[in-house]
Amino acid sequence: MHAVDSEMDARCGLLAGLLMETGRRLVLAESCTAGLVAASLGRVPGVSRHLCGSLVTYREASKTSWLGIPPPVLLRHTAVSESVARLMACGALTATPEADLAASITGHLGPDAPPEQDGLIFVGVAERQPDTGDISVVKVRRCRLISNSRLPRQREAALCLLALLLEHLEERR
Numbered sequence: 001m002h003a004v005d006s007e008m009d010a011r012c013g014l015l016a017g018l019l020m021e022t023g024r025r026l027v028l029a030e031s032c033t034a035g036l037v038a039a040s041l042g043r044v045p046g047v048s049r050h051l052c053g054s055l056v057t058y059r060e061a062s063k064t065s066w067l068g069i070p071p072p073v074l075l076r077h078t079a080v081s082e083s084v085a086r087l088m089a090c091g092a093l094t095a096t097p098e099a100d101l102a103a104s105i106t107g108h109l110g111p112d113a114p115p116e117q118d119g120l121i122f123v124g125v126a127e128r129q130p131d132t133g134d135i136s137v138v139k140v141r142r143c144r145l146i147s148n149s150r151l152p153r154q155r156e157a158a159l160c161l162l163a164l165l166l167e168h169l170e171e172r173r
Contacts, residue, residue, distance in 0.1 A: 008155065011162040012041045018169040019050035019101075026165075027099035028054035029067055029092035031079065031106040032121060036158045052099040055092055067091025080108045080117045082124075086137045089126035093135045100128045105161045109145070109153040119145040119153060123161045125168045138168060 019026060028038050038054030041047055055066050060079055063069040069087045077083045088104035096102070107121025108114075124140040143160045147153045 005155075008040050008159060008162070009043065011159065011166060012044050012047075015041065015162060015165055015169070016044040016047040016050065018166065018173075020046065022169060022172070023050075024101045024169070025050050025052050025099045026101045026103065027052040027092045027096040028161075029088040029102065029104040030054050030056050030161075031058055031063070031088070031104075032109050033105050033154055033158045033161070034058055036154055037103075037105070037161050040158065040162075052096050055095065057088065063088065063091075066095065068094065078117070079106050080120055080122065081106070082122050082140050082142065085122035085124035085140050086126070089124040089137060090135050093126055093128050100130065102126045103161055103165050105157060107143075107145075107157060109150050109157065111150070119147070121145060121157045121160060123157075123164045125164055139164060 035054050035056045041051055057063045057066055060074050064071055067088050068091045073083055084106050085104050089102045092102040104124045108117040110118050121143050125138045126135055127138055128135050141164055145153045145156045147156050
C-alpha cells in the first residue's frame with residue numbers, strides 16, 4: 001500500500017469516527033480530486049449513515065448547474081479561487097437537505113496550468129445551522145501542493161481537505 005493511501009485511510013477513519021460521534025452528516029463537492037475523498041471515506045464501514053454523497057463538479061458548467069455557482073463568479077475569480085470553494089460548499093448543502101456539513105475542494109493540478117495556479121487548491125467547510133437552517137461558510141483554506149505530478153497531487157489535495165474537516169470537527173467537539 002502506498003504511504004499516502006495509508007495516511008488517507010487513517011484520516012478517513014478518524015473523520016468517520018468524528019462524524020459518528022457527533023451525529024453529523026457530510027456532503028462533499030469535489031473538483032480536482034474527482035471524488036477521491038468520497039471514495040476513500042466510503043471504504044470505512046458504517047460511514048454510510050453519515051456520508052450523504054459527493055458532487056463531482058469537475059467542469060465549470062457542472063459547478064454552475066449542480067451547485068448554483070453564477071458564471072460571472074467563475075469568470076471573475078476562476079474556478080481556482082476562495083470564492084468558488086465557498087460557493088461550492090454552500091451549494092452542496094443547498095442541494096443536500098439531509099446534510100448539515102459540507103466540504104469543498106477546487107484547484108488546478110496540471111499539466112498546462114497557468115503558472116500562478118499550478119498546484120494551487122482551495123478547500124472549504126460550510127455548516128447548516130440546526131436552529132435556523134441557515135448555511136454559513138466556516139473555513140476556507142488556500143494550499144500550495146508540493147508534489148509535481150498529477151496523481152500525487154490529487155492524493156495530497158484529498159489529504160488537505162480531510163485535514164480541514166478533521167480540524168473543524170475537533171474544534172466543534
